[in-house]
Amino acid sequence: MLLISLSKTQKLIADYVRDRRLLMELTQEGLAERSGVALSTLRKFEQKGLISLDSFLKILMVVGGMEQLLDALKPDKPAFNSIDDVLKQDDNLIKKRGRRK
Template sequence: MISLITPSKALRKLAENVRSRRLSVGLTQEGLAERSGVALPTLRKFEQKGVISLESFLKLLLVVGGLEEVLEAVKPEKPTFNSIDEVLKEDKVIRKRGRHK
């Protein structure tokens, strides 16, 4: 699947969404920073530029909601089978590895 959104646009959109969630639950930046354990300057930088570590991002989602949805979004797809032969064929593949460069 081809995505038309750039990583920098995605970061800004994530920041907008977290800001919207923060406002919808009635938290100030200071309140969210305190409850999440993310430093206030880090939160401000995130809301302005979309720059944040993954750990801090997840801490914010834990407070404003959305952590479960993110985990579900990155969950690997389970294969769907149309016959028992496909199940047996899949069963033989034990390990999958990435290729070395």
């Protein structure tokens, strides 16, 4: 778990996308045209990190990173190989309940 604010995270994501755009030697206008995202939306995103999910995904389709994003969002697989592993895990669980006042 990262201890970073949402606004800082948004700005970092915008910086990463801008860096990818620059590595591709694309201008903001070029990326806006290729992605179908309005230039004003792209500028606001690069400055403040604010963008809709739809527009963000359109930009990622052009600059790359969609696969990495999807991989990062995959849920962790359970560490169970058999039903016996599941049953052993259930035996080790300690149920906790809050006290009543």
